[in-house]
Amino acid sequence: MFNRIFAIAKKEMRQLKRDTRMLFIVFFFPVVLLAIFGYAINFDVHHIKIAVYDQDRSEYTRDYVSGLISSEYFDLITYIDNDDQIKKLLDEKIVQAVVVFPKDMSRKLLSKQEVKIQFLVDGVDGTSANVIQNYVNAATYSYSLQLTKEYLAVTGKKIYVPVDLQPRFWFNPDLQSTRFLIPGLMGMILIITAVISISLSIVREKERGTIEQINVSPLSSIEFILGKTIPYIVISLINATIVLLAGYILFDIVIKGNILLLLFGTFAFLFAALSLGIFISTISDSQQVAFQAANVTSLLPSLILSGFIFPIESMPVAIQILTNITPAKFYIVILRAILLRGAGISAFWDQLIYLGVFGLVFIALATAVDKKSKNK
């Protein structure tokens, strides 16, 4: 039995080796993509483009604006002098926020009143808008506090703040999002290589008719599938190593946890992904259908349903259940735990079980479908 599996694996390896374009795509692109996207993907909102509508033109407003733009969070694009310009600037995305200082700001401040500074924020991207809102609130409160302090210093009193918030950010003190996103990117790259390549390589034999020859040979379908899968496990493992290495070299992602656990988790993930690929290959007759099915089950789901970008708990319950369709979901939890927090198996043992169950379910489904189609 092992001889036959080995023979198939060898044949598949040889076929792959000859297809240099394919090998090039499989090994070269993941690294390039990781390199480009790793730099490109982040939600860190910096350099918010602002316009200032200063109706007061006082020392206060100049002071406030120079405070804003001296941080890396805000870039002053332009000053405006009437209301109509606001709409045009926001409509055409020239700025993301407009700061409006009221006419009597300095007069009110001097007479110890409260002054409202208006911020008009482009809310089309809700997440960025939320962050911008936090920034301008913080900037305004701190400037206001500074004014109060200056005033009190003159009168010789001390300021009273009842609660002093002291935030500490563990694992990621600078609150960068890139490190959080890279595990998701790794999961996505690996699942696509695994699912698409295995499903297509099996369906190709169907489409070209070579599977008939295999059917009449003494090879059982399990041996055939196993033999087909081995080369892709090897390729995927090499791929995973390359991607992890690239993550380390390019983005300084050190494996904080146990490397053997990481390997084991990756193995479980590949098992699940490949069994999904095998299942797809049994339900499709042509590579076209297989490709579309692989796309539907792995390309966008591993991006959108996996918790990579969008928090799963914010989804409706029905969709939360559906997220189990992509093994990337479980793998991302494992990767983040090991890579970012250095957590042990207690943080993700359940994910390993899910991956195992996922793999077994799809293998079982594939066997069932395969038997049915053979009996026809």
Place this chain on the structure above:
Amino acid sequence: MKTIFQFIIKELLQVKRDKKMLVVIFMAPILQLIFLGYAANMDVNIIHTTIYDQDKTSTSRDFVKRFEQSGHFKLDYYADNYDEVTDLLNEGKTLVAIVIPKDFEKKINRRETAPLQTLFEGSDGNKASIALGYIQGIATKFSQGIVAETKDKLGMKISLSGSLIPEVRVWYNPEMKTRNYMVPGILGLILMISTISLMSMAVVREREIGTLEQLIVTPIKNYQLILGKLIPFTLIGFVVLIIVMVIMTQWFGIVVRGNKLFLLFTALLFVLSNLGIGLFISTVSKTQQQAMMASVFAIMMPMIYLSGFAFPIENMPQVVQYITYIIPLKYFIIIIRGIVLKGIGFSSLWLETLILFGMGATLLIFSSLRFSKKIE
């Protein structure tokens, strides 16, 4: 003319007969848009929180209650010691732990400042900073309440000094919901994936099976062959386009604020540029496997990540921003978001429309020339 027409009919018949293919072409976009549309939601509305209340007084309980009432926080755990807090953060079970110090009430009564330690599991930097914003809001309000109380007790009516208050108004999307922003983007992604894969596979398939050779030896001219391939897929792409538009407006109830016809026109330009890309892929690949891997890794993934669909382009490094200029999806997403969410039209979007048109035309002409050279 008649030849082309017959060719188109042949192509459409082929699609019609392949039941599985028919399902994937039309059902996949529908299901994907519906499911992914619900999933793509970055609103942070459930923050898993741990409270470590060392004080256990009415003041600290009052403070904790404000977190419950805000609606953003889910108080999952009440810890009794630091080890528990550390474990919860390490295992990623809680996003933030709020530590209320022992002498919280005493200090506040004595009008001293009470430090409030908040520990974040910061690996998701974006989520942590949004959570921090909410916590700051609550702490500031709480502080202001106490200051006001003290002032009342001391009989002070007016504030000690002038102060500034930010007043943020969010335009276009006052609730800062992310769904309305994401669904049009996902529509673009789905449209891109289905049209590119359809086109690239169709031609390579004929080559792989060998029917392309048969077509070449018939008296059909090159341009007839190309048009015969392009027109049916444009038709199919247009039908898919209409379907996804209907789902966006009817199912998700997203109101198109701008001109619907203009939106449809630009979407058609986008579909044409995708078909051009698909045709190009088919000229550089020998097998369907290659075509698929190339289209996923070299075209679709970059388009997804660099289009600004989820990751803001402004945040990317300058070099990567230059790459985004050649991504048709980027322009389409700017256009569709502008029309749908802001209600702007050609006067603001003429540049993007023109670029999309130019790209579509160039890609189609270039790929057709390459294709016709290839078959000679």
